[in-house]
Amino acid sequence: MLSCAEVVRQIASDEAVNASFAEKLRLRIHLAICKHCSEFAWQLRGMGKAVKDASTAVSDLEVVQARTRIMDGIFGR
Numbered sequence: 001m002l003s004c005a006e007v008v009r010q011i012a013s014d015e016a017v018n019a020s021f022a023e024k025l026r027l028r029i030h031l032a033i034c035k036h037c038s039e040f041a042w043q044l045r046g047m048g049k050a051v052k053d054a055s056t057a058v059s060d061l062e063v064v065q066a067r068t069r070i071m072d073g074i075f076g077r
């Protein structure tokens with residue numbers, strides 16, 4: 001079973017996009033049973049949607065920085 005830290009890392013980076021079928025399945029199973037990670041995934045998804053909805057230009061760097069802040073908040077780095 002993947003740890004929460006591993007799941008968050010994969011979701012926040014683009015690793016999940018390029019993950020194998022087995023990896024994606026493991027992620028989905030974790031998200032199905034872990035409230036914290038599923039909430040985090042929804043927040044990220046919502047943030048991505050908000051960025052798309054806004055017609056302002058947001059650079060990839062700003063998105064990465066926002067993701068980093070969220071992860072820092074979760075893990076208290």
Ligand SMILES: [Zn+2]
Nearest residue numbers: 004007034037
């Ligand atoms: Zn979790």
